[in-house]
Amino acid sequence: MPDLEDGHEKLEAAGDQLRALPLDARAERVEAILAELDRANSPLRTQLDAGLPETTGFGGENLGRGLALAFGRWREEGVGPLLRSELGGAVDPERCPRTTAVIAAGAIPMPTIEAMLMPLLLGSTVRIRPAQRDPITAGLLRAGISALDPLLGACLEVVEFERGDTRALTRFLAADAVVASGSDASIATIRQRLPPGTRFAGYGHRLSVAVVGAAPSPETLAGLALDLTLWDQLGCLSPVAVFALSHADDWADGLAMALANQADVPRGEVPLEAAAALRHERSAAEIRQAAGEPVRVLAGEDWTVVREADAAWRPCPLYRFIRVVPVSDAAHLATALIPVREHLSSVGFAPGFEEMTARLAPRRARLGTMQTPGLDWNHDGIGTLRPLLTDIPAGLESGR
Amino acid sequence: MPPVTRAEIEAELLHWMREQPDHEDEQRFERLALALFAWQFTHCDPYRRFCEGRGATPPGISRWQEIPTVPTGAFKELPLRCFDLADEIKVFRTSGTSNTAAGRGELHLDTLALYEASLTASFERGLLPDLAPGERIPIWILAPSAREAADSSLSHMFEVMNRRRGNEAGGFFVRDGTLAVASLLEAAQKIDQPVLLCGTAFAFVHWLDDLAGRGIRLGLPAGTRVMETGGFKGRARERGREELYAELEFRLGIPRQRMINQYGMTELGSQFYDASLDEPGALHKRVPPWVRVRIVDPTTGEEKTVGERGMIEIVDLANTGSVAAIATADLGHRVEVGHRVQDGAGFVVEGRDAGAEERGCSIAADEMLGSDA
Structure with a gap:
């Protein structure tokens, strides 16, 4: 892995070549990479499938299914919707960054891939520090892209430096644009360290919920179970609670059954901290049940459904732990979400609840699709390309 | 004759706590722990039903290690007390930093002695x-x-x-x-x-x-x-x-x-x-004689061996008016205390439960910057 000081000139030269291409051409090249990622037996995909279970702790089946669903949608839709929704289909080259620094976080590979590929659309080179919990995706992607498209590959660089090395961090952040994921405290710290004028996309702590109402159908239950099991709930897009406007017991029972049917996608490795939190929350629910509250705990070997008695917000330890929370109406739902309102990323909805969920979060999605957003999703209300641009409009570069 | 009332248990505990120098007494701890469990089982309804749900009742429990532990989170949800509300003289509450609506943890007391x-x-x-x-x-x-x-x-x-x-x-x-x-x-x-x-x-x-x-x-x-x-x-x-x-x-x-x-x-x-003030160079926490700390596997509940990381569970006989056996979500490991093993095992806390605010997705849990960035 190159040192922070290495490779500047090569990267700059590659960036110049990339920027010489029109937006359409850059988009086509990025879409070719998306197609390769979606091709089940491509070398790049094979390496991700093989390497990620060990480094991220996800089960191979879960990982395979997650990648297939995400890449399938990316390839199918391409980057056109993103370019249209965030750039209006065209962009002034003067507004685009020449260099983008990415600080990745989390165990799920998609945000890393997205953060590496999307700045290329703007003609920007990308230097990325991989996530602690996913140290391989960035390197595999760069190597795979280099084999397919040497120019794009030359625009990417993976760097590593000690966590806590503030000098290295400061040097790393010396880019036109910075994309960072992490805890709110980390995002705030990075923001403070940015040189003046640096464009910044900071994606902090986020969580998602689902909203349901009418009696559950097998399809909606299967969709909700998929949203829950995919990536073992470690994605910001996975629901941590299901708010039921009616039939809470039916949803709890049905979801428990649907989760039990996910045995072919076993849960991955559970860190000790998470196992302690799981045991803690399950026991806390059990003692409330013992105290006479109408709480029910439904659990299997690797999943837990707690049918709550009230709408108080309670912790979710993740790893396939979900609370089914009864709410009486839209106002009650909005009140129940107040403690997490500013952290909401997505709201999943059952059929008939599109309108009620319209303004609860930056994104809403049908059950079963919560974890597979298109590239044009309103990423945490910030967007993906928009925050990388300067605000000064000049001439436009045509695109799709 | 083992103590059977809370007053008898407390009298013996007070005597123990005032002994100089303090000292371990495994038999005394076990006897008092089982007596206190029987008392709390009888006088705290939620705890009794919780224990019954786990098939743990006083006649069937013969070792303090078998006493069911209540998660600290339950203290946010329920008033876990073994006395009448009218006798309550003090409530201690956890700090109000939680983002949850489940409230603050409370310890209810009818005596401060x-x-x-x-x-x-x-x-x-x-x-x-x-x-x-x-x-x-x-x-x-x-x-x-x-x-x-x-x-x-x-x-x-x-x-x-x-x-x-x-x-x-x-x-x-x-x-x-x-x-x-x-x-x-x-x-x-x-x-x-x-x-x-x-x-x-x-x-x-x-x-x-x-x-x-x-x-x-x-x-x-x-x-x-x-x-x-x-x-x-x-x-x-x-x-x-x-x-x-x-x-x-x-x-x-x-x-x-x-x-x-x-x-x-x-x-x-x-x-x-x-x-460390008493034993220069010591890295562990000392456990008072009337307390036991177990380090358990959170999945199986089995006790970890010395040095192995696990979840911290505590049986604190000073908790006579609420529930003595408590499960934290904190992690730690046990250490040998060498020649002073009779003074009680020590333990090291490795990480405190970050709480709900820190969860939500793996991104937030990523220690991407280290502590000093």
């Missing part, structure tokens, strides 16, 4: 082992007084210990919710005797920031010691413990080996202190 006896014994053993019995020392408290924070168990503890072992040169330095840095500095520049500095880690950070801003370094008298408790999570400035201790050493002139961390929680009547 056992609570104060326990905290006194541990405080003296952990922080004042070199002082003669009854000898007083200035205690500078970087926390609000019990008058300002009536439901804070920490403030209550400081109040009790200041009354029992403090002298006129000590006192509370958080007033009206503000750290009185000017008063602290004035006191520090005048003091000519060793001091016990007590407070939350975050309060120490504030004071150190103020001293650094003024470019001041102090040399507090030899024999001064620090008791620090609590973490930084959710605060604007996070700082690792060792970094804090290094700054305390630099700014105040207190050697690292005289800095003691306290591990405690509102839900418990007892607290745990680093053993």
